[in-house]
Amino acid sequence: MxxxxxxxxxxxxxxxxxxxxxxxxxxxxxxxxxxxxxxxxxxxxxxxxxxxxxxxxxxxxxxxxxxxxxxxxxxxxxxxxxxxxxxxxxxxxxxxxxxxxxxxxxxxxxxxxxxxxxxxxxxxxxxxxxxxxxxxxxxxxxxxxxxxxxxxxxxxxxxxxxxxxxxxxxxxxxxxxxxxxxxxxxxxxxxxxxxxxxxxxxxxxxxxxxxxxxxxxxxxxxxNKDATVNTNQRILEYHKDDKLVADSLINENAVIIPPCYIGENVVIRNSVVGPHVSLGDNSLVENSLVSNAIVQTNTKIAGGNIKNSMLGNFVEVVGEAKEYSVGDYTNC
Structure with a gap:
C-alpha cells in the first residue's frame, strides 16, 4: 500500500x-x-x-x-x-x-x-x-x-x-x-x-x-496554535502509559505532573511542569510553572508562568505570566 x-x-x-x-x-x-x-x-x-x-x-x-x-x-x-x-x-x-x-x-x-x-x-x-x-x-x-x-x-x-x-x-x-x-x-x-x-x-x-x-x-x-496545543494534550493522554520522559532528564527539586513528554538532556529546576507539556531536547525550565504547552528544542524558561502556549526552538522566556505563541530564536 x-x-x-x-x-x-x-x-x-x-x-x-x-x-x-x-x-x-x-x-x-x-x-x-x-x-x-x-x-x-x-x-x-x-x-x-x-x-x-x-x-x-x-x-x-x-x-x-x-x-x-x-x-x-x-x-x-x-x-x-x-x-x-x-x-x-x-x-x-x-x-x-x-x-x-x-x-x-x-x-x-x-x-x-x-x-x-x-x-x-x-x-x-x-x-x-x-x-x-x-x-x-x-x-x-x-x-x-x-x-x-x-x-x-x-x-x-x-x-x-x-x-x-x-x-x-x-x-x-x-x-x-x-x-x-x-x-x-x-x-x-x-x-x-x-x-x-x-x-x-x-x-x-x-x-x-x-x-x-x-x-x-x-x-x-x-x-492554529490553540488547536495544536489541544491536540498535543489529547495525544499525551492517549500515550500516557508509554515511556514519555527521557532518562537523561536532570530533575532538581522539580515536580512533573503527567502526562508530559520530556526529550533528551532537559533540565527542570525548582519548577512545576505539567500536565500536558511537551519539552523538546536540550530545554531548560527553572523557577517556573508550565502547563498545557508545546516547547521545542534548546529553549529556556526562567521565572515564568506559562500555559496554553507554543514556544519554538532557541526561545528564551524570562519572568512573565502569560500565554505565548512565539517562533524560533525569540527572546521574551
Missing part, C-alpha cells in the same frame, strides 16, 4: 511557527505531526506500507531528508513531489501522479485521528469521517440504508449530514483516482479557481465505484 501526503501549504494560520518549518513537521508529544499521522494510518490499514509520497513546496534538502527518514522508520520508500502553485486539493494529489496506482491512502497532513476500525481494503474507496456539531464548516457525506456513500456535499448551509470528511481517503486502485484528476485538469474544471478532490470523487461514484465511510473515534486539528 502507498500513502500520498499533500503538504505543500504555507501554514499561514500557524505563523510564526511555520516561518522556519512546514506545519506537518511541528512536533506533537515529541514527534512531527506527519509522523504521527502516518503511524496511525499504518495501524488502521493492516498492510505493509511500501511507499510514502510527499507533495511539498520548496522546503529544502533538510526537510526532505527528515521526511525520507520518517518513511524509512515505517520500512517504506519515500518519493518527493512538488506543487509549485496552490491550485486546489485535486491538483495537489495529481502532482504525485506517478505514484497513483494500486492500493493508495491519501492523507492531508494537517490533522490527526484515532480510530478503532480496520480498513476494508476490498472496498473501492473508504472515506474517513467524524461526527461534528457544525457541519456547515466542512465537506460532509450522505449515506443510503446500506451504509454506502451517495453524495459529497461541501459546507452545507442546510443540514444534510453531520459526518464530516476529515481529509483521509483510501482507494483500492489509485489509477481510477489518477484518471479522474487528469480529467479535471484537462478540462479546466475548477471551483473558485481551484481543482477540487470532491469533483473527482463524484465522477468516480457516478461511474459505479462504491464508497463507504470509516468513522474515527476522534479527529484532532492542527490548524
Amino acid at each position: 502507498k500513502i500520498i501526503v499533500p503538504m505543500a501549504g504555507m501554514g499561514k494560520r500557524m505563523r510564526p511557527h511555520t516561518l522556519t518549518v512546514p506545519k506537518p513537521l511541528i512536533p506533537i508529544a515529541g514527534k512531527p505531526i506527519v509522523q504521527r499521522l502516518l503511524e496511525e494510518i499504518a495501524k488502521v490499514s493492516g498492510e505493509e506500507i511500501d511507499e510514502i509520497a510527499y507533495i511539498i513546496g520548496d522546503f529544502g534538502s533538510e526537510v526532505e531528508n527528515q521526511l525520507k527518514e520518517i518513511a524509512a522508520n515505517l520500512n517504506a520508500s519515500a518519493s518527493i513531489y512538488y506543487q509549485r502553485e496552490a491550485l486546489g486539493t485535486a491538483h495537489a494529489i495529481h502532482c504525485a501522479a506517478d505514484s497513483l496506482d494500486g492500493k493508495v491512502v491519501v492523507a492531508f497532513a494537517d490533522t490527526l485521528f484515532k480510530a478503532d476500525f480496520v480498513l476494508d481494503n476490498q472496498a473501492d474507496s473508504v472515506i474517513w469521517v467524524q461526527k461534528v456539531e457544525d457541519p456547515s464548516a466542512f465537506g460532509v457525506i450522505k449515506m443510503d440504508e446500506n451504509n454506502k456513500i451517495t453524495d459529497f456535499v461541501e459546507k452545507p448551509q442546510e443540514f444534510v449530514s453531520d459526518l464530516a470528511i476529515i481529509g483521509i481517503y483510501y482507494f483500492k486502485d489509485g489509477a481510477n483516482l489518477k484518471s479522474e484528476l487528469q480529467y479535471l485538469l484537462d478540462n479546466k474544471l475548477v471551483v473558485n479557481g481551484e481543482y477540487q478532490l470532491t469533483d473527482a470523487l463524484e465522477n468516480m461514484k457516478n461511474k459505479g465505484l462504491s464508497f463507504v465511510p470509516g468513522q474515527v473515534i476522534e479527529w484532532m486539528d492542527c490548524g
Whole structure:
C-alpha cells in the first residue's frame, strides 16, 4: 500500500511557527505531526506500507531528508513531489501522479485521528469521517440504508449530514483516482479557481465505484496554535502509559505532573511542569510553572508562568505570566 501526503501549504494560520518549518513537521508529544499521522494510518490499514509520497513546496534538502527518514522508520520508500502553485486539493494529489496506482491512502497532513476500525481494503474507496456539531464548516457525506456513500456535499448551509470528511481517503486502485484528476485538469474544471478532490470523487461514484465511510473515534486539528496545543494534550493522554520522559532528564527539586513528554538532556529546576507539556531536547525550565504547552528544542524558561502556549526552538522566556505563541530564536 502507498500513502500520498499533500503538504505543500504555507501554514499561514500557524505563523510564526511555520516561518522556519512546514506545519506537518511541528512536533506533537515529541514527534512531527506527519509522523504521527502516518503511524496511525499504518495501524488502521493492516498492510505493509511500501511507499510514502510527499507533495511539498520548496522546503529544502533538510526537510526532505527528515521526511525520507520518517518513511524509512515505517520500512517504506519515500518519493518527493512538488506543487509549485496552490491550485486546489485535486491538483495537489495529481502532482504525485506517478505514484497513483494500486492500493493508495491519501492523507492531508494537517490533522490527526484515532480510530478503532480496520480498513476494508476490498472496498473501492473508504472515506474517513467524524461526527461534528457544525457541519456547515466542512465537506460532509450522505449515506443510503446500506451504509454506502451517495453524495459529497461541501459546507452545507442546510443540514444534510453531520459526518464530516476529515481529509483521509483510501482507494483500492489509485489509477481510477489518477484518471479522474487528469480529467479535471484537462478540462479546466475548477471551483473558485481551484481543482477540487470532491469533483473527482463524484465522477468516480457516478461511474459505479462504491464508497463507504470509516468513522474515527476522534479527529484532532492542527490548524492554529490553540488547536495544536489541544491536540498535543489529547495525544499525551492517549500515550500516557508509554515511556514519555527521557532518562537523561536532570530533575532538581522539580515536580512533573503527567502526562508530559520530556526529550533528551532537559533540565527542570525548582519548577512545576505539567500536565500536558511537551519539552523538546536540550530545554531548560527553572523557577517556573508550565502547563498545557508545546516547547521545542534548546529553549529556556526562567521565572515564568506559562500555559496554553507554543514556544519554538532557541526561545528564551524570562519572568512573565502569560500565554505565548512565539517562533524560533525569540527572546521574551
